[in-house]
Amino acid sequence: MTDETPPPIEPALRTVAMPADTNPAGDIFGGWLLAQMDLGGGLAAMREARGRVATVAIDAMSFKRPVKVGDEVTVWAELLSVGTTSLRYRVSAWRRPRDRDRHIKVTEAIFTFVALDEEGRKRVIGR
DSSP states (O other): OOSSSOOSSOOSEEEEOOGGGBOTTSBBOHHHHHHHHHHHHHHHHHHHHTSOEEEEEEOOOOOOSOOBTTOEEEEEEEEEEEOSSEEEEEEEEEEEOTTOSOOEEEEEEEEEEEEBOTTSOBOOOOO
């Protein structure tokens, strides 16, 4: 995968950037984008772990391009590894301006999720 081509897997999440999600300059808040990535990565991790998960770490991320109001934001979550109780994903966010067909990568990070039982304690991931 390059910064030009999204991953060749099904997206974990798609949404539209709305005016309420912007800073005073009209760009989408980085925190909003991070939340979308956490949600998309978490959905993928829940499917893989077959149950509840929690985010325990996010490796450094840098924002390559801004997201604008009306952009379609797509999040891809690529499984990197599965441990006894944890999963690591490369989560990337891409924007697609409403007047284009091409996706543009805006950021990515490595997210680590841990599988939890009903009481919120770590549990072994059953595959």
